[in-house]
Amino acid sequence: MSKLLEVKNLKTSFKTHIGDVQSVRGVSFYLNKGEALGIVGESGCGKSVTMMSIMRLLPDNAVIEADSIQFDNKEISNLKEKEMQTLRGNEMAMIFQDPMTSLNPLYTIGEQLTEHLIKHKKISKKEAEEKAIEMLKLVGIPSPEKRLKQYPHEFSGGMRQRVMIAMSLICNPKLIIADEPTTALDVTIQAQILDLMKDLKNKLDTSIILITHDLGVVADLCTRINVMYGGIIVEEGTDEDIFYNPKHPYTWGLLNSVPNPKSDKKEKLKPIEGQPPDLLKPPVGCPFAARCKYAMKVCVDHLPPLFEISKGHKAACWLNHEYAPKVEAPIKGGEE
Structure with a gap:
């Protein structure tokens, strides 16, 4: 299986008046063509x-630094902003977590959908409207011709999210990044x-990265999962x-905080005690210590490497030394 996206040693920090917030601290991962990858972790990880x-974006x-970011066999870490604008929306698209704030309340749904096509595909307004109607049908919105003339406030939350999915798919991108699309x-x-996302992935063979804090959400859609904490990937595998x-x-903590519908026993959910680390001054050792x-x-003194558990399964924990x-893992059992 060929790789669509490969990221090596990505670091991102934010300059503030009290210091640099080291939000991403050396992340490496890949995504295969036609695959759905889950990125899971608490808010702020x-x-x-x-x-x-x-x-x-x-x-x-x-401040963004990376050894390499390859998309479809092309290095994109050094692209100029104009080249990135051509790539964004055209070959890679993003679905944001709040469709109400992502859609412009002053423009109709039709205007917002056709804008992408006219800009990236250089087609006429009529052709763009026909494609927009087709996409609204594909994501399950009834009476798409009528809906094109309506404004975001005339749609329910679920319908707005469907519009966002249609907008991300309208230029036939190779990659869709869905940031907490169901929150x-x-x-x-x-x-x-x-x-809907699972169905569209299978129909259009689009690659998906699903960002979520809920392991239950990725269970049905994703074939591989990366678990993030404190700005690093702490576990990756199928x-x-x-x-x-x-x-x-x-x-283990994330799994114990998700209800298990297959369990016969009534079990209390176990929250993870404490707070995520302060990334203004990240810990020198394991961020979860x-x-x-x-x-x-x-664990406190040294950051653990990603220990290989089996082929494709790695975990950054000294317990694997x-x-x-x-x-023994204190979990209630897997979800399906």
């Missing part, structure tokens, strides 16, 4: 900043949006590795 660094006080929606609409054989205490009940002295004490 660096998921969204990682993706917005790749797309160069960050404010002026952001503001109720569980029924959430399931519909995830089913969905089976992460759900059935997790090897990092932070992943202060919240981890298995932490050893080495051959001389570390053996600890």
